[in-house]
Amino acid sequence: MIINVDNFIDGESRFVSFSEKIAIPSDFSVNGNALVDVTGNITNEKGIFRFCGNGSAVLNLNCDLCLMPFDFKIDFPITEIFSKSEIEENDCWFFADNNIDLKPAILSNILLNMPMKAVCSDKCKGLCSVCGHNLNEGDCGCVNSYVNPEFEKLKALFEESENE
Ligand SMILES: [Zn+2]
Ligand SMILES: [Zn+2]
Structure with a gap:
């Protein structure tokens, strides 16, 4: 999920789309990696890059009731800001070498959207x-x-x- 911003002029906006597996930290009770789809637009706003889009991730969880593994899909909107230098805005991700790695930002969105309760079915x-x-x-x-x-x-x- 690397976006290279060489030749990315001020005011330009580009569509990006990724489909990748992301490792979820082990303390989040997810089995294996999560398959993550991300689409959106990244815009150069005077050297600050804003990504706006949508993500979805398929998490393999264990049901709280029957303990069996099952797939659980989450959808989430993404708005993240990337900068090479310190800026006034909060919640900004730093990057270097003209390469923006979306992965840490996407992972934080996934962790924020983890279900509080994991139940394989209403009928479990x-x-x-x-x-x-x-x-x-x-x-x-x-x-x-x-x-x-x-x-x-x-x-x-x-x-x-x-x-x-
Ligand atoms: Zn029994
Ligand atoms: Zn169950």
Whole structure:
């Protein structure tokens, strides 16, 4: 995702498009690399380069409920500014050698758009709380005895009084 800005005159705007795999840092619970598509325009504004466009990334996540891997697509708008020198504006990326690398900027956009909760499907049934079987693959036959915790407390009180 390198854009060379040699011969890029002031006021010029160019369309760029990339499709690449990007490594996501391991503490973000993504399996392997993410396939990322980016399209947009980069404009030279008096030596400051502004990229505006859209990105999408396919992340391979593990479902929070059934723990199985699944692909999760995120879409995000991108507006980033690149400069060779210190400028007043915040959130500016520095570059050297007339080569702008979009990758760090795109990665930060991906990390900002990571889902808070990863669930493979609205219909995911999760794992059996008794045997750990993936309930999406069929019933395991366990009797799922959910006990109301309030009822448990009453039962404990009742048993205490019985023992007196
Ligand atoms: Zn699931
Ligand atoms: Zn079970």
